[in-house]
Amino acid sequence: MRYSIKEGMLSWLLHRLTGIGIFIFLIIHVMGAIYLKIGPEEWNHHVELFNTPFFRVAEVGLMGAILWHGLNGLRIIIIDFSGIRTSHFAKFLFWIIVFLTILLMLPGTYILLKPLFEGVAG
Amino acid sequence: MSILVNLRSRQGFIEMLRVFRIQRFNPEREPNQWVDEYTLEVNEDDKILDILLKIRDEVDTTLGFRASCAHGVCGSDGMMIDGLNRLACQTFVGDVPGRKPINIAPLKGVPVEKDLIVDMDPLLDKVKSVNPWVVAKEHKAGERELLMSQEDFEKIEDMTKCIWCSCCTTSCPSLWSDSDYLGPQALVMAARFILDTRNEDAEKIIEKVGGLDGVFRCHTIGNCTDACPRDIDVTGAIAAVKKVLLQGIDNEDKFSNIVWEKGDEKE
């Protein structure tokens, strides 16, 4: 029989998964920067990748992961240092950051995907 | 394996039929765990513990679970009911909404001995390992109490409520993945004795709660606080220990360790 997943455990699971994902992305990202040392043409070829539709959509995911990880990190810091009774406060913060993540995702997604639609329109 | 019985609960009018799915384990009978189903006529406000007692009395006398005070102050009957750790004597049929079966399983993360009985020794060893006691000067005749302010009492009051039911420790995902972790219960005890202004051995406790199995394995998940039947702010207590590790203890108390002699009763 499984333990039911409530707010706290869900945020912790997401925090771990997004953390691992961001870490791997960061490594790949830095390794990609080696093209800068190889030469201008190679670099420019590399950054064209960032403009592909697939990468644009993937970047929405990355942004979501970073937003969640960052905001949840802030939540943990607040829980650790505020000294406020945690039980309801932690859940309240959880829903706050769910709201904030969605709120910030909306303009972010628009910015990220705008060129795609422009491309389709154009 | 599934047993279906119809039983009338002991109290009052009958409102509905509910199915209780109880996870069983008996190494003498079968090497693996299995689930038994019991159908009972119950009320919304029947305690889960009463239902378990009823089943043990009248249907299957081999059903194993611990119980003592039956009103939430002894902490014997911690178990996983409907996916959450709680005390069976504080959980009611109505707490599991709808008509779905009520799942009852032993606490997770510790070895199961029989049915709902778990091995308490690893849990107790964890608590014992943090020196959960006050070390103050022995009381001599003629001396009165050590003074302590109401604020200092309130700082530890929440944690002193702990009844050692282990619902918190066994709800912690960090413990499920690694049984060596000290766990919330031990850390609450550590917090209670570190923050107690009368304790002269607080630093010994501080040395014990750091490290690989210690307080930093807490990831602020909060399952423990949800599970605590005594409404202790478990995660908050652990955060307090972390803060002590970072900043040191601040026991600059106006009363700390003043012994009040019988002679100076007049103020």
Next chain:
Amino acid sequence: MNKHQYDVIVIGAGGAGLSAVAAIPKGLKVAVLSKLFPFRSHTGAAQGGISAALGNLEEDNPLWHAYDTVKGSDYLGDQDAIIQMCNDAPDAIFDLERKGLPFSRLGNGKISQRPFGGHTKNWGESPVRRACHSADRTGHMILHTLYQQALRRETNFFDEFQVVEIITKDNSCCGVVAVKLSTGERHVFHSKSVILATGGYGRCFKVTSNALSLTGDGMAICYQKGIPLQDMEFVQFHPTGLHPLGILITEGARGEGGILVNSRGERFMERYAPSIKDLAPRDIVSRSIYEEIKAGRGIDAKDFVHLDLTHLGRKLLDEKLPDVTGFARTYLNIEPADEPIPVKPTTHYAMGGIPTDVDGRVIIDPDGSIMHGLYASGECACVSVHGANRLGTNSLLDLVVFGKRAGQHASIYSESSKLSELPSDAGYDSESFLQQVRSNTRGPKVYEIREKMQEIMMDYCSVFRNEEGMKKCASLLSELREDFQKVTISDKSNFYNYEMMAAFELSCMLDVSEATLHGAMLRKESRGAHSREDYPDRNDQDWLKHTLCYQEKGNDPTFKFKNVNLGKFEVKARVY
């Protein structure tokens, strides 16, 4: 059979047992046996406080405390023991405080105190604030503090061992036989002295504030070995048990200002105890509640009244009575700050038990002969500080003070004596009992007998008793005892066999119920918690004496009488 050797064995790890452990020097080998885990013991359910004349808030005096206790006991308490207890009380509190007990504090850093039932100043003038408390979970704190200190001194704990027999030889006790619950193995603990601290027997009654485990085991195993039980007819009913579950609502709720009201909204205690009203001793309040119910003034004409805390305000309730308000919320879905709590009397405490002297030594006859090496303390013992009725908070004081004294004396005794040889038939009685239960094939189940017994004890032997009802009860009880000979269990294994344990506990409950019932039939007067409808008055001439109840196998028990130790305080009528 596994054998262990120790200097001192403590049976029961509640407040009394652990106080005894704390008093035993480290050099002695100590084992603590408990059928639960020590921190599950029922001391943890005590709520209101532990009284001591500290005088932190107003003038107080240990002698006033002693006077209140004597008066509360309806003059049946032994006055030397009471004065001893009340004089030791302040030091016991300070000692507990040094051990780490977190008492609630006053603004000046001293221990906070609150008024409690029957505690008065100036020889009964007005209520006094005497009960030291830690919110409303004082017992919990005492239990845990003592357990923590026992861990600190590295005591050997044997958790989940059910003691089934004490081993006696030539008027001395040389050990116990216990069954390990998880394996069913029998262990013999051989020792120089044994301290019994096994608690009460509230589970003999249907409505009780006591834990499932309080089945009078310690009393019964002594009773079966020819040791008498003293004053068993006195069973305290706590006036404010949550209706209908019987869960305790502390007297501290009334100490903080709560009042009892009937269906007309009257504060009826003004009529029964004009001077201290709701803070009258428990027997008086319990009887008053029943009088109100009999007169048809129970709420909705049913069998309960209301405890009104609404005028105290939410803040005070959350601060001073967090647990009991929590119980009301959890179990009845009632918010005590907004509506009154339904309460009715619930079986709470056994004043009687194994007779002991002030050092905890078990006495076996009216002359005060002693069973060497056997000690008892706590609720299972009867030093007779509670007499016919215990005052609130005195039980915690009893177990701390006399637990400590028993521990001290037992260690002195153990240091000066040698291990005596075990008799060859050690453990024979319990062995044959368990074998018989296991071999029965057709007969009633354990719970059937237990439920019947709880019902008849509640119906005929609770707050009000009369000859007719008790005679009926006695014949029903002896029928149940006969049925019990044929009791069958379906779980024959040795592995966590709770059914076997329940059968053993039932045998103990039947024994102590018998002693209680026959004691109540014998005592033809009303005194303290024992009130006879057919003998409504106290009779000091014939009955100012303790009863000692001896078991006769297959027959009704026989009784001997022991004198009450009077002295300092004169026997007077008991009015509040």
Next chain:
Amino acid sequence: MSYKKVPGTFAWWFQRISGSFLIILIFIHFIDVHFIFGVENLEYETVAEKWNKPFWRIMDALMLVFGMIHGANGIESILLDYKKIRKYKAYWFFFIRAISAVTIIIGSWIIVTFSPEEGSVAKYESPVAEMRDESGSHE
């Protein structure tokens, strides 16, 4: 009196500090990539222009160092939660730390030693860069 010596305290504290910094740094990074420069113009000369100012080099270097240490620290704390992995803790930790060390070294080597040849910038001069230069000069 401080107990920073208790093992784990520093890692825990650093995780919170670096995390807070990273939130700010990554926010700025998002702004500069998407608003100041634009993802579609991340050509060689844009980078060259950006890294002309030491401010951006320091920013990126900080993000790299904090990000990798924060990440490695986080992964280590995840690994520590699993008893089976902890048996081979030394190898795992070496592996994780080696990866982050290599990444940090490569990254900072790129950031520190990056010096675009004048010619290559001129060769790849794009209209967009010009536009930005003009808008810059308007201020």
